[in-house]
Amino acid sequence: MRTLTYAQAIREAHAQLLAEDPRVFLIGQGVRNPWYAGTSLQDLDKEFGRERIIDSPVSENATTGAAIGAAITGMRPIVFHPRMDFMLLAADPIINQAANWSYLFAGQVSVPVVIRAVINRGGEQGAQHSQAMHALFAHVPGLKVVMPSTPHDAKGLLIAAVRDGNPVLYIDDRWLYELDGEVPDMLYEVPIGAGVLRRTGKDVTVVATSYMADEATKAVETLTERGIDVELIDLRSVKPWDRNLVYSSVGKTGRLVIADAAWMSGGIAAEIAASVVGEIFHALKAPIARVCLPDAPAPTAAVLERAYYVGAEDIVASVEKVLA
């Protein structure tokens, strides 16, 4: 099959959705920006015109609110935030409005909007240009949150998000943009809420989100060489998340390591750990381990960044710990 990079897969999903459905449009600060979107939105304006590909003023609150209003009245907007940090200026339309309207008005009004936020970290960018705040949004009833880690899922989840009929936060990570993978050329959906088993194994379950799923794949290689048989789950959706898949895997292995490159306190990993303990406590043979970021803002200096971010090595160490 044909391969695309993660960024190209996102672009293809946009292009096909725009071609398929005249209600789809794209709005946000930096849509045509040469730095922010990589190739993930490249030349969409040339293909679909600037009426539908709207590179906006620096007005996150108004553009997101406007997209929500357009969604309520029949469109299928995708809002682009080149960094999740900037999206916080749109907290009101996302959390107070989009998330609530279906419930608030007893299902008579819905908000079929996709809000795309890029996690773009490292490179000495620091505290306000690197935050991974998916847990904050996953906390909110009424929002769905997806985090693809492969080109295949990047495309399929965007399509599913646009067609979902609910406000969906689509979170992609710049660290994955150059990753290659097989991508079907037709329009297809990856179901929201479904995780995927990347590898079956019997010793320990590793559940990973976003780029940590890619790091986990590398960790598995090392661990396999050391004779450890890992079962690897790529969560893909963090709200709702695939409880059945995680429970059945941990039910089998009895050990769980959760890798989520966001702050540890109050994060997705904590949610998964609490659910596993609450639902299948007796299956556990060892304490659950979390591989997350320390509870501190991101520093800039290279030395501090190295100490701050987590990757394959940290997963390896945690797996060995729960097996010790």
Next chain:
Amino acid sequence: MTVQKNRVVSLPNEQMLSFFRGMQRIRRAEERIGELVQSREVRTPCHLSIGQEAIPVGICAALKSTDTVWGGHRSHGHYLAKGGDLNAMMAEVFGKATGCARGRGGSMHLVAPAQGVFGTVPLVAATIPLAVGAGLSAKLQGTGQVAVAFFGDGATDEGHFHESLNLAALYRLPVLFVCENNLYSTHLTLKERRVKDNIGDSATLHGMAGVVLNGNDVTAVYLAAHQAAHRAGTGEGPTLLECRTYRWRGHVGPAADLEVGVDRQCELHEWQRCDPIELCRDLLSAGGVSAARLAEVSAEVSEEIEAAVRFARQSPCPDESELLHHVYASRRGV
């Protein structure tokens, strides 16, 4: 709102010479940072203000040392003009422990509390309301301090700008809103972001004083800031200063953005003919200051910058053990 034309007002040579030096320091420091980024010795994302130096220098010359300034992603000039230590800035850019933020911030997060620079941060418009808060604090405490919000034309796209102007006007706060209108927000021109080129009109709208001025004329900037600071300090409330200028380099990094397809070659050449430093040099020459004296100043500045680079290079990196320090303040407020 008043629109200022270029006026011939002559300030004493000594004062003009200090403007000349101040602008040279910013330019030379930023040129050097650009080179260091290009050679990859330095990795910090840097936003250079080359071409805009008259604004921080003119504004800060009208301030007291206790006044505060607030900036954004493009704030080397604000930090330096307000008296921030050059060595500490250079070390910060290098990510060293001797940096003004001990290597936690890089170019986009500069700080010098003792000089009234409580922080520059790269979320567009974020510090405009903070400056309003500094004005409120000064008013409530009766300190006579003035707060300056430095921000770009792009920041006026955000609600922060409009809400902040209203608050400051409503409570007659001692705030200078300094919009460095360089006609771009990243790759987008002002025309692509608003119907009219009328940021300065926001002053009228909010019932506050406002001026639109040539931001490359350091004298004009200084005089306007002087008046605005006087008004602020005497309880007459805030002023919006729209300073028209142009950034010579690209949005981020040392290049000019021509390479990423921003079509601005002609414009750039035109603006380079209104170089704030050359304008100042002409006035100094006309005022009888010798070319030799000006060359001497430039040489002194270059040496100061090189010394700062040496300092930064020789400084130690922060220690990994510091990673979790200062997430919370270590002292209780008093």
